Amino acid sequence: MKIFYVMLLSLCSTSLFAQVLKGKISTTGDFPLADVYLQNLRSKKHAHTNEAGFFLMKDVRRGDSIRVTLLGYLPVTTVVDGFVMNISLSPANFQLNEVVVSEGINHLSSVAAVDLATSPVNSSQELLRKVPGLFIGQHAGGGKAEQLFLRGFDLDHGTDINISVDGMPVNMVSHAHGQGYADLHFLIPELVEKIDFDKGPYHADKGNLATAGYVGFQTKDRLDHNSLTLEGGKFNTFKGLGLINLVNDAKQAAYVAGSYMKTDGPFEASQDFKRLNLMGKYTRLFNNLDKLSFSVMHFNSSWLASGQIPQRAVDEGLISRFGAIDANEGGKTSRSNLNLQYDQFINESTSLKSSAFYSRYDFGLYSNFTFFLNDPVNGDQIKQQEGRNIYGLQSVLSKKYSSSAADYGMQFGAGLRADQVKDIELSHTLNRQTTLEQVQFGDVSEINAYAFLNTEIDMGKLLINPAVRLDYFNFKYIDHLNGNFAARTGKATLSPKLNFLYNQSKDLQFFLKMGKGFHSNDSRVVIAKKTQEILPAAYGADLGASWKPAPRLILNAALWYLYLQQEFVYVGDEGVIEPSGKTSRKGIDFGLRYQLNNWFFLNGDMTYNHGRALDEPEGANYIPLAPPFTFTGGLSMKDLNNFSGSIKARYLASRPANGDNSIIAKGYFITDANVNYTWKRFTFGIITENIFNRVWNETQFATESRLQNEPLPVEEIDFTPGTPFSIRANVSLSF
The missing domain is CATH 2.60.40.1120 (Carboxypeptidase-like, regulatory domain)
Structure with a gap:
């Protein structure tokens, strides 16, 4: 008893x-x-x-x-x-000692929050630079998607990085210019609330192209205040921005935003770059905690470009660094997005998040990379063009369970993305006016259906995260140059993930991440070449830690390895494929965030990358344009007697431009700075780029080309010159 x-x-x-x-x-x-x-x-x-x-x-x-x-x-x-x-x-005021590093499987989320809070962004390019180790380069007059580098990859325009905005994909599959083409210029940077990113193929909710990593941007649901901004500066640069609240109360919020930008750029031939951005968003919160969001975006831009120029033309005095061989390069593009999201909270442990989106996209680009190599009379100018509709939907059910031994979390998601591309074209043209030859012309239909299961077993200090993802792709191509011949094929792939996180305390986390990812190949390659490497796999592993050894100091480090089954790359500029075979990459990432006092912040990120092609002999197995070392860092000042600002530096090491390392793409070290002063409702700012006016090449390629007077082609570095010293001033009114 x-x-x-x-x-x-x-x-x-x-x-x-x-x-x-x-x-x-x-x-x-x-x-x-x-x-x-x-x-x-x-x-x-x-x-x-x-x-x-x-x-x-x-x-x-x-x-x-x-x-x-x-x-x-x-x-x-x-x-x-x-x-x-x-x-x-x-x-x-922002305080680094409030950051908790033991957040979850995305160990970089706290780093992203720190960087966005201490150093706000001024452009869509700077948004991508928030990812430690991610470098970007522009080589087509400001309107084309940037070239990306991450973890020893030349990602081209997005081949091995998954980018999204509010869950809507940015990457374009089977694109006229390149697989995974990711043009982020439709996003107004001042509207970004949160940046979610991680490196490697370790997340079940991220599918195609998420091999080197992913970046997810989340826009604001509401504005803190209305604002109008005017900006102008060197190279006849002008920007206007308006952010206006329509409704802003506890239950609902709505705003509209618009931005217009123009610049001539530093080139001898004006870029005549123009871009218009518009966005509206409505958010409704219901009494049962459900949330509805609806957003509309539109952007269009047009530009001229001096393009990539050969080093020998500059050395021989034929043109200056900011001159052009073919001044008729350039293009125009536009994208309109509709995005609907509904978050339903069924009970205290269950929720359902659903979304649907539609995008209308148009793209036209004129380029000349080889000058007079193929056509000594008319030149080698090409046109790449397409019109695209994208449809997508996704639902994710989240459920939490508890027992005396552990807590359990489960997310089951399923979705569909469909790309319908009309009149995708590659043509040989003259002066943008005359089509000399159509190399490719047809319609692409590509559908990706997927489902994933993500589980979390929380045993106190140890979190185990097994997950799996299933993707099915259906590819169709109608070839207008071959009697409208149509062909279709399909392929499925399974991607398992397994992550371990050990939280010693809220200030120290160890992690081991392992997973399989993939990138798809272009539909035209899949159909025309009947390749079996439709969805080549990527296998990765990360071992590292996030640590706060002091209240205002955050350190993160990782050892990583990534193996790609096949870098079977479609070269949209030539309509051919370049099978580069199996590759392996490994490296070290290290990052630091430190708050010196209440208003002064220091950050730095270094990466070492070693990559080789596994099917090539020693000495000829370098991966072209894969950077072996990168560094980004800076000092930020926030809210010091109404002053704020930053000085930021980035270093990209010299790298092999071809397989035997006989041609080198030169590295660069560039420093930018800005300062702002707030007086009542006004903020005055100065933005500078390349403050030491260094001579540098932003993008570089080993290219075989021929000038008009040359009897034989030459292979060497062709480059786009980096921006010289530039300064802009702005004024903002908040109300």
């Missing part, structure tokens, strides 16, 4: 003193706050809020102290009196 009473008392004690705490975290105006970190100071258990600001925390007793923190808000410590707790946080 005594034993019975002891057991009964124990059960009563458990129910009375160890219960589940739930509630909502919001800010002024009852706006919900996502990703708030809550820690029980007694049990060391922690929880996070979801997008509705809602949280659940186990093993909580009356009298426990709960610490609530979020970057950019004053921390709160409260004592548990009841088991429903609603807290409002107040905005405050």
Whole structure:
């Protein structure tokens, strides 16, 4: 009988003193706050809020102290009196000591939040530079998607990196210019709320092209205030930006934004670059915590380009560094997006997130990379053109379970993306006016259906994350140059993932990530060449740690390896394929974030990369344009007597431009700076680029070309010169 009473008392004690705490975290105006970190100071258990600001925390007793923190808000410590707790946080100056590094499988999420908070971006190019180790280069007058480098990859325009905005894919598959083409210029950078990124193929919700990594941008649901900005400077550069709230209360928000930019650029032949961006977004919060978001985006741009020029033409004095061999290069492009998202919170442990999008995309580009190599009379100018409709939808069901041994999380998702490309073309042209020969002309239909299961087993300090993804692709090509011959084929691939995270404390996390990813090949290659390498696989592993050895210091490091089954690359400029075979890459990533005082921040990222082609003999197995070393870093000043600003540097080491390393693409070290001063409702700013006016080549390629007076072709570096010293001034009015 005594034993019975002891057991009964124990059960009563458990129910009375160890219960589940739930509630909502919001800010002024009852706006919900996502990703708030809550820690029980007694049990060391922690929880996070979801997008509705809602949280659940186990093993909580009356009298426990709960610490609530979020970057950019004053921390709160409260004592548990009841088991429903609603807290409002107040905005405050950014403090690095509030960052928690043991967030989840994406160990770089805290780094992204720090960088975005301490050094706001001024352009869509700078958005991509927020990813440690990611370099970009422009070589077509500012309107074309940038060339990307990450983890020893020349990613071209997006072949091995998955980029999205509000869940909508940016990459264009089977694109007229290159596979995975990712033009981010439709995004207004001032509207970015959050950047989510990671390196490697370790996330089940990221599919095609997510081999070297992924970047996901999330736009703001509401604006803090209205603003108008005017900017102007060197090279006849002008920019106007307007951000206007239409509705902004606890239940709903709506805003519109517009941006217009023009510049002549530093080249002798004016770029005549023009870009218009428009966006509107509406968000509705319901009483049951459901959330509806609807956004509309549109952009169009046009430009002229001096293109890539051969080094010998500059050395011989035929042209200057900012001259052109073919001044008729350039293009125009546009994209319109509709995006609908609905987040349904079924109960305290279950939610369903659904989205659907539509994009209309048009692209036209004139280039000349080889000058007079193939046509000594008319030159080698080419036109690449397409019109595209993209449809997509996705639903993700999330469920959480608990037991005495562990907490369990599950996300099951399924979706579909369909690309319908009309009149995709590669043609030999003269002066943009005359089509001399159509090399390729047809219609592409590409459908990707997918499903994934992601699970998390939280055993306290150890989190185990097994996951799997299934993708099916259907490719169709109608060849207008071959009697409208149509062919279709399909392929499926399975991508397992397995990640381990050990959280020694909220300030120290170790991780081991392993996974398989893939990139698809161009539909025209799949159909015409009947290749079996439709979805070549990538296998990767990361071993590393995130650590806060001091309250205002964050360190992160990783050893990594990546093997690609086949870099079977479609060269859109020539309508041919370049099978480069199997490759392996390995390297070290290291990052640092340090807050020197309340207003001064230091950041730095270094990467070492070693990559080789496995099917080539020693000495001829270099991977062209794969950077062996990169560095980015800077100092940021935030809210010092109404001043803010930053100085930022980036270094890209010299790299082999061809397989035997006989041609070298020269590295560069460039420094930019900006400063802002706020007076009442006005902010005045100065933006400078290349402050030391260094001579540098932004993009470089080993190219065989021939000038008009040359009897034989020459293979050497062709390059686009980097921007010389540039300065712009701006003024903003907030109201």
